[in-house]
Amino acid sequence: MRRGVAILLFALALACSGGDPPPRKAGRPARTVPVPVTLETAELERDLMKLREGLTRVAEADTRPAREGPSVVLIVLDTLRADRLGAYGSTDGLTPNLDAFAAGARVYTEMRSTGAWTLPAHGSLFTGRHPIEHGARGSPSDAETKAFRLPAAGPPTLAERLGAAGWRTVGLAANKAFLDRTWGMNRGFDLWLCRDLAAGVVANYPQADRMTGLAEEALRQAPADRPLFLFLNYMDAHTPWVPREGYTAHPERIMPKLLPSAPFWRDHQRGRWDKARVAVMSGKRPARGRELATWQEAYDAEVRWLDAQVGRLLDQLEALGHGPDDYTIVLSDHGEFLGEHSLLEHSKDVYEEVIRVPLMIRGPGFTPGPDPRPIQTQDVPELLLAALGLEPLAPEAATTDLQVSEQYYARHRDLGYPKLKERFDKVRRAYVDGPHKLLLSSDGVHEAYDLSADPAEARSVYGEADWVAPLEARAAAWLGARVEGEGEGVELDAAQLEQLKALGYVDPSSSD
Template sequence: MRMLHSTVIAFLALALLAGVDCKPVAGVGSTERLNVLLIVLDDLNTSPGCYGNPVVKTPNIDLLAQRGARFDRAYCQFSLCNPSRASFLSGLRPETTGVLNNKTPPRKKLKETVFLPELFRLHGYFTARVGKIAHDKYSESVSWDISEGKDQIGSVLDPDCFGREWCATSNRDEDELDGRVARRIVRLLEESRDRPFFISAGFSLPHSPWYAPKKYFDLYPLGEIPLPADFASSGAAAHEIRQSRAAYYASLSFVDAQIGLIIGALDSLGLTRNTVVVFTSDHGFHLGEHGGIFDKRTLFEESVRVPLIVSAPGFPEAAVSPRIVELVDLFPTLTELCGLPGVDGLEGISFVPLLSEPNRPWKSAAFSTAVKSKRVTRSVRTERYVYIEDVNGGKPRLYDHETDPQESVNQAKNRQYADVLADMRRRLKEGWRGQSRPPRDVKRQD
């Protein structure tokens, strides 16, 4: 575990001298400090059942949505693991972090930055991560009281699965890596019930390879797996698409069962009443859309839109917000919910007001970046339109979600969209500072 940086220690000293108030925000019905349980999956798109997928079986994720707020327009800032995680852990956008690939250490530029769990640790919280929170290669860039990755957790590899892209294993749930992550999280919750905590569960699935016990694959007979709406082929290609989708869904249902163990522990330990639970993913993933893509390094909706559920004590249940939020907003949202002081320089905004009023006016746009084969693309999204620009000079793309939710018809050369195109170009040029702030009447809760 890394030592805390000198500026972090200085920050703590100043906070203590200032007599920081660490009570939760008004409206949660208690002056007790709120805990945080952050659940992060890898490569998860909006496949959970609560997002409208009639095939996928995720009863425990759906239960979280019933207990809190589901955000239908949540977007990552970069469609790749390391850049996205560095962004939401720092509260800064990829252009600021300098992390634009999986090879750049987050601390290369963010030398003295206080990451989200480190801030909670400074304010007296016990902090722990089990599994993948920061990108695996740079897990030690974030300091925790307990930090355990796959090397510490271990797993049992079914020998019949070696080298395969997907596999229905003969393992028990507790033999799989993510099964062990969940059980270790349960033990930490049991040990932490009498102290404020920030505990993070980082699941490796549904990132490939898609390995899960056979009983989860049995949930998805190939004949019941739909093809992408824009997929026109048949025969072997269609079979392969269905098989990959079934494996992805089986992996997700397996993780859902592990999340059920964690929710059950929260309930049995009496921690649900004072714990903020956040469920999300670092970015999405394509499952054969747009001509058979199985990748994340695009700016299509399947890649940059992520599931986001926030269950916070004292706020309405079963809420659904259609407003735009971004993963970079998690940092200020969690600090506000838990009554920690604001941090200067963050590049997201707290969406706590949306937890009470999910339909209220909010930020006008979300911004994302992708890099593939050294080609950099940037996008700006409003609640209706998507504009994607190739920094290397490729043709621009404009999609209208009202008439084309699959993003299959590029309207950039359509004269009827000339004004829209000009407006979206302006928004992208101005950037998040000019477009992502909520209306002036939105006020921080005290």
């Protein structure tokens, strides 16, 4: 194909087309995928039918003149920690396909997310702005409306910019909780499909194989008269974890009753998983023994599975003719706590386990190799648009050496527990300047770490190190220069609340 493909692998899950992958080109390592997973054919066909019908409608309605250019595939790998990739220092061999991709990509070694959960991070990815500026970032526990969406109108999004320049824009998302149309992330997409989770049912979740299948179909039906912008959101590293046979290195370590998995949604609130997470995060005790091993092993199993499906997608891209003129960008929206700092999951705080994420880019202008420059989520669309010769989304928000990550209150499920509310009902921002990291909190409990000497952020040097005061001054200047955006309030219906419960964002025992 003459069109290029830019893949932004930034983390999430959806479909599968079945069949064997095309022959591997020389130089790519073989993947270890010991046990295939049986798919629900009826559900797969339903998703493929929706996609085909949608693509047909979009093509018939498109009256723009033809244009040539590289296609762009943006892939978000939801909840993927940077430290699980060999390209970012892991020696566990969890991600051979992502590591093979990284070998031919620009690898941003100091990439940090702007937010600790899906909504603010994707808002930055699509707008080129920090969450404090785009406004889609959550709300305090006493707010009348419990979350805020990306405004329906405002500065252009990445999809709007590419669409105006002649690209066909297609989005396929697995995160039903915060990537359906309710939250405004579909702005500018000609076609946007978001995977439904049946209320109370997670037997087939997550489904990276299905997401890959939908992506393959979208690529096969790419328009002949214009380039394609394809956004993909994979979600398998996100809870609930459903480890597949053959992807778990130490299955004997996993205690199923400690997993947030099916029938997780129906009864987990009174189960061992939720009791353990509340005990750990309230400070009653640290994560320990078999429970900690279970969570870490289950997470790593999902990372292996996700890597296998991403490898399958990369094979298909090669088979479809995407070559050196293509752009491929791989990243995650945020990471995951697995017991560190007495924390589990994400959307809790801005320690490195959650804000350090992978970013890898292939394409013209991106010489392969490590790039130590400080990069954040809002910089990703600007890097792509600059490479394509298009106007930036937010020229006034140009990259600085100061990286700022925000946790704007915790998710409301956690605020429903008195002990967790006390810990999480606040605003936390991390300001990173090289090895120096400052954490400022709305409750006045601040922290500071020298990451070169203390990468685990185990001992705060706030009030001791001489670099803290100058960094505080820079943080104040940065915050003072921001124009705070106002996200639109969201009122959720019963079905949407069920989706949020299904992903653990709302107390499953609540009825309102």
